[in-house]
Amino acid sequence: MAIERYNAREAEARWQKVWDERGIFATRNDDPRQKYYVLEMFPYPSGRIHMGHVRNYTMGDVVARFKRAMGLNVLHPMGWDAFGMPAENAAMERQVHPKAWTYQNIAAMKAQLKSMGLSLDWAREIATCDPAYYKHQQKMFLDFLGAGLVERKLGKVNWDPVDQTVLANEQVIDGRGWRSGALVEQREMPQWYFRITKFSEDLLQALDRLDRWPEKVRVMQRNWIGRSEGLLIRFALDPSTTPNAEDELEVFTTRHDTLFGAKFMALSPDHPLATAAAAKNPALAAFIAETRRHGTAQQLIDTAEKNGFDTGMKALHPFDPNWKLPVYVANFVVMEYGTGAIFGCPAHDQRDLDFVNKYGLGNTPVVCPPGQDAQIFVITDTAYEGDGRMINSRFLDGLSVEEAKEEVARRLERVSHGNVPIGTRQVNFRLRDWGISRQRYWGCPIPVIHCERCG
Structure with a gap:
């Protein structure tokens, strides 16, 4: 058959x-x-x-x-x-x-x-x-708005001048838009945001209950949320060196134990103090403009060559007013994390070490690894980021890293300037609010009308 x-x-x-x-x-x-x-x-x-x-x-x-x-x-x-x-x-x-x-x-x-x-x-x-579908999105948006979970505020964005739209950090490749190839501009624009930072701690704690998720995914999520405990330090500035007699610079750090290894201060190109200085220094303004032509994704920042511009400003060490630190504007400092300013301790941070090696600022080790002789311990091309005992740190010498952090925090909390402590313990998160103003026309219309009189 x-x-x-x-x-x-x-x-x-x-x-x-x-x-x-x-x-x-x-x-x-x-x-x-x-x-x-x-x-x-x-x-x-x-x-x-x-x-x-x-x-x-x-x-x-x-x-x-x-x-x-x-x-x-x-x-x-x-x-x-x-x-x-x-x-x-x-x-x-x-x-x-x-x-x-x-x-x-x-x-x-x-x-x-x-x-x-x-x-x-x-x-x-x-x-x-289809409006029959996105009307539900709009209803949810209004519910979020009413609950205070949505807000419109100024934010720094990657602007593609050809596509006339905002790009995510991952869509900026070698300083150009991934689709148009145009040089991307850093602009400050009003944007709508979901206020997900209100739930930073909740999101972090909830990861422990996701026992069926792969551990590597949970680690990625923890890093994305980026919880860090540290100290907010108010560095005094020499007002004779600042553009408008500014006398203070706030820095958030998780390594306040390494203060005696500080060699420089660095500002984000978008820091208000950098902007003020650039208004009176064309060369600095050109450096900042060049920096803004590159992407702001953390991966790009981490792998890019570390560049800086010496502003001529000086910061005073919080434990020694005679110890003056040069203030740079640097391409590896982002405004979105901490205060947009750092102090650099190159012996114990690879990024800072690459920077000082380029600009000849030197380094002083302040944490000695277990088993090493503090008298001969030196740093050249590789920073030491592990645990150990404090050295070259005056009253901190001999303490562990955690003990040194506690002692620095305790001392700076007791000293005030203008009735405000010089040091304040603080918890920061790397997580940022979710910007949703991404489309030009062909996207879900945000159901808010702006009045010309009241905004």
Whole structure:
């Protein structure tokens, strides 16, 4: 008996038609069986599917079919992540509205996905650019706004002058926009933010309850939140060296034990004191402008060559007013963490060591590793960042690192200037509020109207 060769084009189209007519994969809300929800990441409607789509939705379909075969009431919907700048740029190139371009692509990709025979409930299809969908996002935004979890404030952003939009740090590559290739500008602009920093400690503590998450992912999350305990120190400035007779510079540090190893101070290019100094120093202004042409992602900052500009300003050591430290503007100091200013102890921080080796500022080791002879212990190209006993640190000599931190904090807390302690214990987080003002036009409209009179 001859076996007829399987004709996929004919058989699959015929059975898919039967599935559609009978609503085989439609999900009823009133079905009494146990519910099961299968949702893969929504595709961006670029116009055609690729093998990544095939792989992703095949895996989801296997799960949906298996659970359905087990007798569960399976909801397996499909939607389209349809907003975004690629659609807007493509529409401008073709001189059509982005809505028309997007829905044309949705139709094409829907036909391609249907040809795969996926067990999807197409009656529940959504597109994020549909007002019937994003009205719910807008309602949530207003709820957040009413609860004080959203705010509009000035923030430093990466601005692409060609795409005319804000870029994430990761979208700036060698100082250029990842899509346009244009030199990125650092601008301060009003932006909407989700105030996720209100939950920094809660987010950190919750990681311990995610016992099914891989440890490396939890470590990444902890580093992203970046909790650090340290000391806020008010360094006095020599007002005769500052642009407008400024007399104080606040620094947050987690290594106040190394104060006697300090060799320099450094400001972020966006620090108000750097801005004031640049207004009277064209060379400094040019240095800051050049620095701003590069990305602000931490990975880029960590790997970039350490550059600085000596402002001529002097800071006074908090334990010795005769000890003056040069104040630089440096490309590796970011305004978004701490106070946007640091003191540099090069013997015990590799970044600081690279900096002083470049500018000839020297280093003084103040933490001696266990088993080392303090008399001959030196630092050259590699900073020592481990534990040990304090050396070259006057009244701290012989103490452990933790004991030295406590002693420095205790002493600086007892000394005041202007009725405010010179040192204050503080907890900082690297986590920053989530900026959501990213799109130009083709994005979910923020449901707030700005009055010309009251703002």
